[in-house]
Amino acid sequence: MLCDPLQSRKVLQHALENRYAILAINADSHAAINDCLEAALSVDAPVIIETSLWQLKGHSFGGGDAVLGVSRYIANLAVLANSTKFRNIPVIYHTDHIKGPETMTILGAAINGIPLEAFGQSLILRASTVSLDASSFTHDETIKHICSLCELAKQAGVPVTLEMEDAVDEGITSDEVATKLLQSVEKRYPNHIYLWAPGVGTKHGFGEDMNFSYKTIENQISLTKKVTGREIGIALHGSSGLTSDDLSDASKAGVIKVNWSTESLLIRSTAARSYYQQMEKQFDKKSPVWKETVMDNGVNGFVANEYIPKVVDRMKILGGAGKASVISRLLS
Helix, strand or coil: CECCHHHHHHHHHHHHHHCCCEEEEECCCHHHHHHHHHHHHHHCCCEEEEECHHHHCCCCCCCCCHHHHHHHHHHHHHHHHCCCCCCCCCEEEEECCCCCCCHHHHHHHHHHCEEEEECCEEEEECCCEEECCCCCCCHHHHHHHHHHHHHHHHHHCCCCCEEEECCCCCCECCHHHHHHHHHHHHHHCCCCEEEEECCECCCCCCCCCCCCCHHHHHHHHHHHHHHHCCCCEEEECCCCCCCHHHHHHHHHHCEEEEEECHHHHHHHHHHHHHHHHHCHHHHCCCCCCHHHHHCHHHHHHHHHHHHHHHHHHHHHHCCCCCCHHHHHHHHC
């Protein structure tokens, strides 16, 4: 089931209270979305599907129009997530790494909802959770923009569940900075932030020169309780370079969302390259299996066989296996 913002809070809270993390995958194609849900179904795990600006504007979704990309993405995900097959798997759709002059327009649409008109009926498409990319903002600008999103939701009369972040690639966020960011928003708009993404020594990409320790997570969790009066789960960016032990320790310490993009893309692209190399002779139009080879299902089926087991392994490492059915009962 595709979760709304209030359902997403319950899912995230369950992960925090039970100290496991939900894998958050940047899925940049329809096939990738399907593979992620198949993996989640096979181990009964909740899953977060997220998109960055490059995906929303990409060929498979917006074709240059990010707001159109949001609506196409949510519509496609909703059809899958609410189908008979996947309806017992909690699925959160999250906006990730959206920055630039269109940021507030895109996020505003994701929060307010984008109407889908068909056959004389209207459906409003909204994101489950929303984040603001803070990499190009000062701390004061981050606070201002997060509060603007909260106010936008308030004026529209809709709930919003937010991930707030610091510049995660710039080392470890100090207690002073974390206190300023969290306190400034929590005082004005309490209970809107359900994910906190500080710098914890990881880096986006393949994570060279990282300085990660689960002790940093424990400190940040303790700090959120001190500043806001409640624990706020940690969103871990830059997970591709971490070991299995790092990921397991992080989830037990209070990480509840683990972003996964770089390694995911590498696995899928490597599998696709292998397919085309192995099937080279069958791409000759005289081959008796030419049509089956060149059809979309050929390469996507091959990639899925390589990709899904690796997604499953990561979900197990994070402790999410077996949690979907439990959460579904809580949401029903």
